[in-house]
Amino acid sequence: MSKELIFEARQLTKHFGPTVALNKVDFKVYKGQITGLIGENGSGKSTITSIAAGMQPATEGEMFFQGQSHKPSSMIEGAKTGIGMIVQEQGTVSGLTVAQNIFLGEENKFRTMGIIHASKMNKAAKEALDAIGFTGVDPSRSIDSLNMQDRKLVEIAKVIYNKPDMLVVDETTTALSQQGRTIIYDIMKRMREENKAVVFISHDLQELMDTCDTLTVLRDGNLITTLEKDQMKEETIKKHMVGREMKGDYYRSDYDGTIDPQVVLDIDNITTGTGLLKNFSLKVHKGEILGIGGLSDCGMHELGKAIFGEEKILRGKVTHITSGDQITTAREALDHSMGYVSKNRDKEALVLTASIQDNILSAGIDKIANKLGVIIPKNRKAYVNKQVQELSIKCASVEQNVQYLSGGNKQKVVFGKWIGRDCDILILDCPTRGVDIGVKAAMYQLIYRMKQQGKTIIMISEELPELIGMSDRLIIIKNGQLSGEFARSEVLNENMIIDVMI
Numbered sequence: 001m002s003k004e005l006i007f008e009a010r011q012l013t014k015h016f017g018p019t020v021a022l023n024k025v026d027f028k029v030y031k032g033q034i035t036g037l038i039g040e041n042g043s044g045k046s047t048i049t050s051i052a053a054g055m056q057p058a059t060e061g062e063m064f065f066q067g068q069s070h071k072p073s074s075m076i077e078g079a080k081t082g083i084g085m086i087v088q089e090q091g092t093v094s095g096l097t098v099a100q101n102i103f104l105g106e107e108n109k110f111r112t113m114g115i116i117h118a119s120k121m122n123k124a125a126k127e128a129l130d131a132i133g134f135t136g137v138d139p140s141r142s143i144d145s146l147n148m149q150d151r152k153l154v155e156i157a158k159v160i161y162n163k164p165d166m167l168v169v170d171e172t173t174t175a176l177s178q179q180g181r182t183i184i185y186d187i188m189k190r191m192r193e194e195n196k197a198v199v200f201i202s203h204d205l206q207e208l209m210d211t212c213d214t215l216t217v218l219r220d221g222n223l224i225t226t227l228e229k230d231q232m233k234e235e236t237i238k239k240h241m242v243g244r245e246m247k248g249d250y251y252r253s254d255y256d257g258t259i260d261p262q263v264v265l266d267i268d269n270i271t272t273g274t275g276l277l278k279n280f281s282l283k284v285h286k287g288e289i290l291g292i293g294g295l296s297d298c299g300m301h302e303l304g305k306a307i308f309g310e311e312k313i314l315r316g317k318v319t320h321i322t323s324g325d326q327i328t329t330a331r332e333a334l335d336h337s338m339g340y341v342s343k344n345r346d347k348e349a350l351v352l353t354a355s356i357q358d359n360i361l362s363a364g365i366d367k368i369a370n371k372l373g374v375i376i377p378k379n380r381k382a383y384v385n386k387q388v389q390e391l392s393i394k395c396a397s398v399e400q401n402v403q404y405l406s407g408g409n410k411q412k413v414v415f416g417k418w419i420g421r422d423c424d425i426l427i428l429d430c431p432t433r434g435v436d437i438g439v440k441a442a443m444y445q446l447i448y449r450m451k452q453q454g455k456t457i458i459m460i461s462e463e464l465p466e467l468i469g470m471s472d473r474l475i476i477i478k479n480g481q482l483s484g485e486f487a488r489s490e491v492l493n494e495n496m497i498i499d500v501m502i
């Protein structure tokens with residue numbers, strides 16, 4: 001059966017001032033296929049798909065959809081034509097209910113004689129949520145009461161409700177736990193069966209190889225190649241992505257999981273305000289990489305926040321052992337040389353309207369001031385540049401606003417902000433989310449280096465391979481309680497962990 005084209009970009013070009021985000025790209029998407037899109041952070045993946053979906057116009061070039069010239073002026077218009085996109089960053093609007101988010105801009109459907117019927121809208125929203133298998137959320141609830149994963153699922157329900165002929169999934173899976181991922185995989189497979197098209201963006205090579213029928217590689221705004229299923233091999237993909245052979249270990253290679261008996265943090269019988277953690281206790285040791293895994297709502301993300309003083313603790317306490325002090329606020333955590341990379345970068349970890357430089361400096365300002373508290377411009381520049389180079393943050397200049405960076409580059413700024421501070425205890429919640437493989441490797445090296453310097457790293461993650469690959473000790477949380485603990489070992493595998501996770 002010959003492949004039938006659904007979307008085509010011809011010589012598509014996008015400039016942002018001096019940045020060439022796309023350079024004369026010819027890109028084709030076929031019906032009945034899942035087309036993967038991969039490339040380093042900032043290579044143009046979100047740019048090309050968002051132009052197709054109507055979020056922004058191209059500088060030059062043409063697009064065709066279902067054989068017609070395609071030039072949507074908005075996402076709503078893109079959706080009407082048949083292209084739905086689940087965006088990389090948060091796509092829901094605060095201050096509205098779940099249902100209002102699903103029908104944003106389409107309220108008229110529920111209006112009679114000037115009045116919007118909330119009950120009708122809620123009923124339709126429930127159907128939209130049920131259709132993707134996301135049950136158990138009341139559509140009249142405020143979107144702000146939902147966690148990041150659930151907000152993403154609402155967004156998916158909204159996009160699917162419009163029955164797109166082509167669906168773009170931009171780096172969505174890393175925001176989701178395994179349960180959420182199953183929902184999105186099922187949707188993609190269903191669309192393929194219905195002879196519709198999917199464009200799937202991810203940094204997870206295995207996931208792409210498992211899911212996609214073809215895989216297009218972008219590098220620096222150029223389309224490098226499109227690989228067919230039988231050509232998809234890890235080494236080949238990496239080579240096309242970075243333009244050279246990429247070998248070497250990703251994770252640390254040693255299996256020495258010796259734990260220093262010295263405890264630096266004592267989490268004693270805590271119960272959190274959200275109720276996700278109940279009578280939870282944990283001792284964290286000096287110089288260990290402590291991995292924490294579980295399903296997304298098991299309480300692991302709240303644990304990170306609670307340790308850093310950002311989650312209300314109703315009972316129990318977190319004690320910084322060396323000083324004997326109790327940690328109850330983020331200020332106290334900072335004063336005790338603790339750092340925290342939040343999973344939710346846009347909402348909790350970055351000031352989007354500030355520059356890369358100011359974001360990086362925001363956590364490290366006291367590190368570069370001299371004894372009198374004066375900051376020497378030369379030191380400031382060196383401090384910022386070190387993070388930018390070490391993590392290959394792709395930007396036109398460090399004065400650029402963080403909001404205009406690609407998703408992965410934003411994540412690098414959050415990481416750089418905290419790694420630069422040189423904290424004694426660093427809590428990382430999904431630190432490599434949306435980061436390309438090259439930079440992931442650099443992050444793992446930085447984490448390992450910190451450990452070797454005797455620093456303590458608490459790494460919360462949805463990615464089992466990274467937990468297995470990096471942790472000295474790995475604990476699994478289930479329903480707010482400790483359900484398993486594993487020492488670093490060569491034989492530790494994902495199945496052993498999944499057994500105690502669900």
Ligand SMILES: Nc1ncnc2c1ncn2[C@@H]1O[C@H](COP(=O)(O)OP(=O)(O)OP(=O)(O)O)[C@@H](O)[C@H]1O
Nearest residue numbers: 016021041042043044045046047404406407408409
């Ligand atoms: N609104 C904007 N203003 C200025 N530059 C932008 C804007 N949007 C994107 N860019 C730049 O265009 C380039 C491509 O970005 P894009 O978001 O498409 O990358 P990406 O491949 O999706 O990366 P990631 O894997 O990190 O999500 C980057 O250099 C980015 O900084």
Ligand SMILES: [Mg+2]
Nearest residue numbers: 046088406407
């Ligand atoms: Mg992107």
